[in-house]
Amino acid sequence: MTHNVTVVRALVRRALNEILRVPGAAIPGVLAPTIFMLGLSSVFGKASSLPGFTAEDFRTFIVPVGLLQGAGFTGAATGVNLARDIEQGWFDRLLLCPAPRATLLTGVVASAALRALLPAIFLLIVAFSLGVSVPSLLGLLIATVLVMGLACAMACFSVTLALRFRTQQAAPLMQIASFTGVLFTTSYAPKPLLQDWLRTVADVNPVTHVLEGVRQGFVGGVTWGHTWPALLATAGLIAVMGAFAARGLRRYGV
Amino acid sequence: MAAIEVSQLQREYRGGLKAVDGIDLQVQAGEVYGFLGPNGAGKTTTVRMLVTLLRPTGGRATVAGFDVATEPHQVRRRIGVALQEAALDLLMTGRELIELQATLHGVPSRDVAGRTQDLIGRVGLSDAQERRVGTYSGGMRRRLDLAMALIHAPQVLFLDEPTTGLDPTSRTTLWNEVRRLKQDGTTVFLTTQYLEEADQLADRVGIISAGRIVAEGTPEALKAEIGLPHLDLTFDGDADIVRAREVLTPLGEIRADTAPGADLSLGVREGSSAIARVVRALDEAGICVGRVELVEPTLDDVFAARTGGHLEGAGAGAPAPDAAR
Amino acid sequence: MTDPGFSVRVVLALARRALRNALRRPQFLAPLVLFPTLFLAVNVGGLNRTTTLPGFPVVDGFLDFQLAGAMTQSLLLGGVAAGIATALEIEGGYFDRLVASPIPRVAIVLGRLVATGATAVVQVTYFLLLGLLFGASVKGGVPGVLVVYLIGIVAGVGFGAIGQAIALRAQNASTVQGIFPIALVVLFASSAFFPQDLLSSPVDVVARYNPLSYIVDGMRAPIIDGVGSTSVLEGLGAATLVVLAAGGLAVLALRGRLRDA
Numbered sequence: 001m002t003h004n005v006t007v008v009r010a011l012v013r014r015a016l017n018e019i020l021r022v023p024g025a026a027i028p029g030v031l032a033p034t035i036f037m038l039g040l041s042s043v044f045g046k047a048s049s050l051p052g053f054t055a056e057d058f059r060t061f062i063v064p065v066g067l068l069q070g071a072g073f074t075g076a077a078t079g080v081n082l083a084r085d086i087e088q089g090w091f092d093r094l095l096l097c098p099a100p101r102a103t104l105l106t107g108v109v110a111s112a113a114l115r116a117l118l119p120a121i122f123l124l125i126v127a128f129s130l131g132v133s134v135p136s137l138l139g140l141l142i143a144t145v146l147v148m149g150l151a152c153a154m155a156c157f158s159v160t161l162a163l164r165f166r167t168q169q170a171a172p173l174m175q176i177a178s179f180t181g182v183l184f185t186t187s188y189a190p191k192p193l194l195q196d197w198l199r200t201v202a203d204v205n206p207v208t209h210v211l212e213g214v215r216q217g218f219v220g221g222v223t224w225g226h227t228w229p230a231l232l233a234t235a236g237l238i239a240v241m242g243a244f245a246a247r248g249l250r251r252y253g254v
Numbered sequence: 255m256a257a258i259e260v261s262q263l264q265r266e267y268r269g270g271l272k273a274v275d276g277i278d279l280q281v282q283a284g285e286v287y288g289f290l291g292p293n294g295a296g297k298t299t300t301v302r303m304l305v306t307l308l309r310p311t312g313g314r315a316t317v318a319g320f321d322v323a324t325e326p327h328q329v330r331r332r333i334g335v336a337l338q339e340a341a342l343d344l345l346m347t348g349r350e351l352i353e354l355q356a357t358l359h360g361v362p363s364r365d366v367a368g369r370t371q372d373l374i375g376r377v378g379l380s381d382a383q384e385r386r387v388g389t390y391s392g393g394m395r396r397r398l399d400l401a402m403a404l405i406h407a408p409q410v411l412f413l414d415e416p417t418t419g420l421d422p423t424s425r426t427t428l429w430n431e432v433r434r435l436k437q438d439g440t441t442v443f444l445t446t447q448y449l450e451e452a453d454q455l456a457d458r459v460g461i462i463s464a465g466r467i468v469a470e471g472t473p474e475a476l477k478a479e480i481g482l483p484h485l486d487l488t489f490d491g492d493a494d495i496v497r498a499r500e501v502l503t504p505l506g507e508i509r510a511d512t513a514p515g516a517d518l519s520l521g522v523r524e525g526s527s528a529i530a531r532v533v534r535a536l537d538e539a540g541i542c543v544g545r546v547e548l549v550e551p552t553l554d555d556v557f558a559a560r561t562g563g564h565l566e567g568a569g570a571g572a573p574a575p576d577a578a579r
Numbered sequence: 580m581t582d583p584g585f586s587v588r589v590v591l592a593l594a595r596r597a598l599r600n601a602l603r604r605p606q607f608l609a610p611l612v613l614f615p616t617l618f619l620a621v622n623v624g625g626l627n628r629t630t631t632l633p634g635f636p637v638v639d640g641f642l643d644f645q646l647a648g649a650m651t652q653s654l655l656l657g658g659v660a661a662g663i664a665t666a667l668e669i670e671g672g673y674f675d676r677l678v679a680s681p682i683p684r685v686a687i688v689l690g691r692l693v694a695t696g697a698t699a700v701v702q703v704t705y706f707l708l709l710g711l712l713f714g715a716s717v718k719g720g721v722p723g724v725l726v727v728y729l730i731g732i733v734a735g736v737g738f739g740a741i742g743q744a745i746a747l748r749a750q751n752a753s754t755v756q757g758i759f760p761i762a763l764v765v766l767f768a769s770s771a772f773f774p775q776d777l778l779s780s781p782v783d784v785v786a787r788y789n790p791l792s793y794i795v796d797g798m799r800a801p802i803i804d805g806v807g808s809t810s811v812l813e814g815l816g817a818a819t820l821v822v823l824a825a826g827g828l829a830v831l832a833l834r835g836r837l838r839d840a
Contacts, residue, residue, distance in 0.1 A: 028760060035760070039767035045779035047629050172610050180617055188625030198624030305679055309838070330681040341672040345600045357592045358680040360585055386603075402676070 004106075007099040011107025012114065015081070029073050034123045037066035040188075047189065054190045055219045060132045063123065064214040065187045067143060068207070070119030071151040072178030078112040079158020080171045087167060101249045109155045109242075116151035117144070132218070139217020142227060146213050149234035154178050156241035163248035185211045209233040255319055257283040257410050257441040258304065264312030265299050273299040275465035276313060281443060281458075283409075286436050288456030288473075289445040290553060292565055296465040297445040298338060301414045304443070305335045318409045331359070334403035334411045338418070340395040344388035348379050348398050351387060352405055359406035373401040378427065393424035400431065410441045417451060429455060449553045449565060461557055468560040473553060480551040480559055483525045484509060485532060486516035490542035493517075501539045505532055513549070525550060589682045593690025597664065598697060607663075611656045612705055619649040619709075622772060634776050638803045643715045647727075647799035648771035650706045651791060654699055654735040655762045659755065661695045662742025666752040684837065688743055688829050692736050699735030703728055715802070723801030730797045730814045737821035740829045747832035771795045793817035 041059035048058040055061035085091040094104060128134055135143070158174040165173075184201050185208040191199055202208045213230020216222050258281035265274040274296045281287040291297050302308035304317055306326035314321065320328040343351060349370060356366045374383050377397040382390065387398065396416065403411060413432070417425040432442055432455050446452055452459050453473050461469040461476075469476055485506075489498065495517055499508060506528065507521035522528035526548050536543050554565045601608060619642075627641035638644045668674045677687050707717070707724065717723045746755050768782050769791040778786055786792045797814010800806075 028757075032760065035764060039764065039782070042779045042782035043767060043773045044626060044629070046632055046773075046777045047626055049632065050628050169606055172606065176610070176613065176617070179614075183617070183621045184624075188621065189628075193625075193628050195624045195627055198621070201624075307675060307679055327681055330679060333679075335676070335679050337672070337675065339672045341674075341676040343596070343600070343668070343673045344671065345603050346596065350596075350599075354592055354596055355676075355680070358589055358677070358682050360681065363588075 004099060004103040007103050008107040008110060011104065012111045015078075015108070015111030015115065029077055030070075030119045030122055032073060033066040033070040033119045034126050036069060037062055037123060037127070040065075044188070050189070050193060052190065052193050057132075059127065059130065060218050061189075061215070062187065063127050063132055063218055064143070064211055065182065066123045066127075067120050067147050067214055068150055068182045068211055069179070070123060071116040071147045072154050072182050073175070074112050074116040074119065074151050075154020075156075076158050076171070076174040076178045077115075078108060078155040079160075079162040079174045080168060082108060082159055083162040083166065083168045083170060086162065095252075102246065105156075105159070105242075105245055105249055108159060109152050109245075112151045112155035113148040116147055120144075120147050135217030136222065139222050142222065142230070143214045143217050146210050146230055146234055149238060150207070150210055153234065153237035153241045154181075156238065156245040160241070160244045160248045163245070163252050181205070181207050182211070187211065206233040206237055210237075255283070256280045256316075257285070258287070258315070258317050258443060260300075260304070260313070260315045262313035263300065263303060263310055263315050265296075265303060265308065266311045272465050274303070274310075277462070277465075277467045279460050279467060279470065281441060283441050284436070284439050285457045286432065286442045286444060286455055288452035288459040289443065289462060290447070290449070290452045290459055290557075290565065291445075291462035292447060292563065295462045297447075297462060298414055300462070301337070301412055301443070301445055305333060305412050306330060331406075332409045334406070334408035336396075336399045336403040336411075336413050336416060338414045340399040342387050342395060342398060342402075345386060347384050347386055348390070348401075349374065349383040351398065352401055355402045356405045361406055369405060373405055377401045377431070393420050396420060396424065396428070400428070404435075408440070410443065411435060413442065413444045415445055415447065417446070417448070425451075447565065452553060459553065461553070461560070463557070463561045463563065469556055476553065476556045477551045480555045482507065482521040482523055483548060483550040484513075484519050484521040485529065486513045486545075486547040486549060487518045487520065487532075487536075487543060488515070488545040489517050490544045493541050497539060498536060498541050501535050501541070502532065505535060516545075516547075586683050586686060589686045590689045590693060593677075593686060594693035594697070597661075597691045597694035600664065601660075601694070601698065607660060611653055611660060612702065614656070615649045615652040615706075616709065618652065619645055619706075629773075632777060634774065636774055636803060639716060640714060642710060642713055643803050644774075644799065645772065646706055646710045646715060646802055647795045648766075650703055650727075650731060650798060651734065651771055651795045652763070652766055653702045653706065654731060655738050655766055655791075656759070657695060657698055657702060657735060658738025658740075658742040659758050659762055660742070661691055661739040662744075662746040662755040662758065663752050665691060665743050665746040666750065666755045669746065669750050670752060678837065684833060685830060688740070688833055691743060692739050692826075695739030696732050696736045699732045700728065702735070703731040710802075717802050718804055719801035719806040722806045726801045726806055726811055726815075727798050730794060730811075730818050733815070733818040733822055734794045734798075737818060737825050740822065740825035744825060744828040744832045747829065747836050750836070765789065766791055769795060790817040790821055794821070 037059070040062055045058045047053065048055060048061065053061070082091065085094070157177065161170050161174055184198065185205050186194065186202050191202060194202060209229040210233050212226050216226040258279070260277060260279045262276045262278060263274055264272065264276050266272045277300065289297050289300065299308065303310050304315055304322060306322050306329050310323060314323070316322065317329045318332040320332070322329055346354070352370045352373060353366050356369060361369060374380050377400055379394060379397060379401070382394060387395065390398065400416070417428055420428070429451070432444065435442055444455060456473060458470065458472050459476060460467050487498070489495065498518060502508060502518070502520050505520065505522070509519040509521055512519045520532065522532070529546055529548065533543055533546060557563065557565045622645055623642045629635065630638055630641050630644070636644070707727065717727070719726065742755065742758070745758060749755060768785040769789040770778065770786050771791060775783070775786050775792060793813045794817050796810040797817065800808040800810035800814070
């Protein structure tokens with residue numbers, strides 16, 4: 001067991017190393033959700049004056065979207081990095097070491113959860129300094145758990161794609177999937193204000209629950225009614241995506 | 255009029271590095287000129303200047319009668335170029351690439367398809383012509399590169415290290431193609447780091463080192479400067495070496511310094527064709543020859559004599575500076 | 580060889596090549612249209628009630644308003660893609676072969692620009708059809724549609740020239756790829772997705788001077804208003820300015836690269 005933990009820790013450290021060694025590659029990913037949030041709130045800011053809008057201010061409303069986008073992009077980047085490792089042959093070397101495959105997967109995915117905190121922290125610093133009110137400690141805690149959880153789920157999804165396609169050219173697919181998953185929810189407006197088709201999609205999309213779970217710290221208040229669906233959705237996504245990834249890993253090279 | 259005339263050609267980079275440091279050379283029409291030198295000597299830089307891809311910082315050069323600096327357009331119409339890295343578009347098929355090249359060189363539309371098929375057949379790519387170039391092997395890409403250089407029937411063909419990295423079969427194919435081009439009257443300027451290639455193909459050879467030409471002439475003349483070919487002879491058992499000397503004296507020049515391991519070294523002007531005569535003479539004299547080895551001076555010996563370094567493989571001697579592209 | 584017939588033949592041959600290669604890499608084409616479509620869908624689905632905000636121009640629906648923005652986003656991405664293709668060509672060495680051929684230097688850039696223009700037609704057509712499918716209509720009728728195509732093609736070629744200028748200067752594909760997010764940010768700081776009068780700070784100030792605002796408004800006016808609006812002229816003017824400026828930059832970059840070679 002301790003060997004497994006060691007392997008996981010080593011893989012996490014390697015993933016974190018990449019950020020330190022090649023900051024140029026990491027910076028766009030860290031900045032992107034913040035820039036997107038700033039852009040959206042500047043362009044659509046007046047939407048918050050629509051009757052039925054639950055937040056005082058559009059920016060506060062979409063900060064949670066930015067947090068989840070950071071999680072999504074980090075998850076996608078995990079898959080892209082794995083695709084690169086596969087292309088360059090390093091992954092084969094990894095498969096040859098005596099750690100069970102489940103451990104390898106855990107290591108890769110755990111690094112995503114940690115890395116997702118970077119864009120999130122940056123986003124929050126910028127948002128708070130622009131006047132967005134700081135949530136309660138409980139709200140922040142729940143948001144952190146959900147962000148890390150979604151990052152894991154998205155990482156499992158992109159890892160599955162990376163194992164399937166084995167090329168970095170699958171990167172846009174991973175990025176668009178995470179982008180769509182986060183945006184096709186109550187991202188821009190509360191459910192009643194959405195067009196019918198989008199309301200249906202948001203109802204079906206489990207990420208909507210995750211988003212509402214993060215948002216409750218910023219808009220309204222933290223309630224159990226919003227928290228348990230978010231936790232359940234996140235756990236469900238991790239379970240399903242994780243199963244796909246595990247299967248993909250089992251089938252790799254067979 | 256010479257096909258290529260170069261006078262004090264120079265290429266200096268920022269910082270003072272002179273990749274090409276004032277070279278003079280002349281290539282007659284219909285000649286195959288071998289430009290030989292180690293990596294970093296300035297071969298590629300010279301070629302890039304002659305094909306108008308790089309501007310000289312000093313000196314003059316004319317190709318097919320036109321100045322490369324002031325009339326590059328006229329030069330480009332008359333030259334074919336196959337550079338060190340095959341310059342191909344991997345997404346296109348072989349046929350599409352050659353047809354495009356024909357269009358770019360002004361081949362009339364009605365002739366494009368016909369000429370393309372001719373050339374594709376000539377370089378042996380007929381079966382692969384509808385496949386994307388990205389799927390071609392290294393040898394196939396070089397052959398396609400050559401076809402693209404020939405599509406407009408250029409007067410002067412530039413080949414920059416055409417067989418580096420190729421398997422022996424592809425190399426032979428390319429050599430035969432060069433010989434055929436010479437028969438057709440095309441002037442060929444060929445750079446290479448392989449002695450054998452220069453020896454086999456070139457009418458004249460120019461040896462470049464550290465941006466300067468250190469030797470120029472026909473391969474035979476250059477090698478003759480170093481010395482005659484010689485036979486290293488080893489005799490059986492207790493053969494009479496003194497008698498062997500007597501027998502062989504009229505057949506060549508007995509060398510004062512015998513090669514290590516041999517009993518006698520005989521300089522023979524005719525090279526390998528002297529072997530039969532020597533062995534017969536010794537046989538008639540009853541002397542048993544154990545081993546005969548012909549040793550000929552090589553262009554590497556020429557290079558070593560002029561620069562102290564070596565052309566091929568690891569060599570002690572003058573290091574070649576890294577010439578930036 | 581300044582024979583115009585030859586020059587035209589060369590430009591068309593290079594344009595044909597650029598288009599053929601683009602079609603052979605569909606995974607690079609899809610994001611050009613897919614991403615703006617998704618963004619369009621979410622914007623309309625989430626914020627279509629904003630048309631009721633005071634100060635919002637009169638429109639049949641938010642979709643009608645958003646179409647021009649989606650088109651421009653797609654054209655911008657197309658310009659970056661053209662730049663990436665040129666950068667890959669330089670990296671791969673084929674560019675050298677073009678330079679060593681007896682073609683007018685400028686044909687190397689023009690060929691790809693013609694291809695970009697042709698792609699722009701497809702992109703504009705896609706969004707017009709998409710809009711019509713989901714209930715939008717072009718108030719300016721057939722002349723309106725023609726105006727949208729005109730500004731779209733001119734702008735698309737202009738963006739392509741920007742992409743090529745960057746590629747010729749940077750000479751590697753990763754740098755050009757880094758322009759994607761910058762292009763999107765610049766598009767955000769315009770009236771592409773929301774009326775200029777309703778933008779919040781700091782974007783509202785930038786949008787006033789952003790040529791993209793005029794280009795988008797120029798394509799939007801025929802859809803929600805009619806061809807008579809001054810926005811059309813301003814849009815055409817802005818697009819032409821972009822083409823001339825970017826084209827000039829591209830030619831300068833080409834000369835620079837040929838000289839420094």
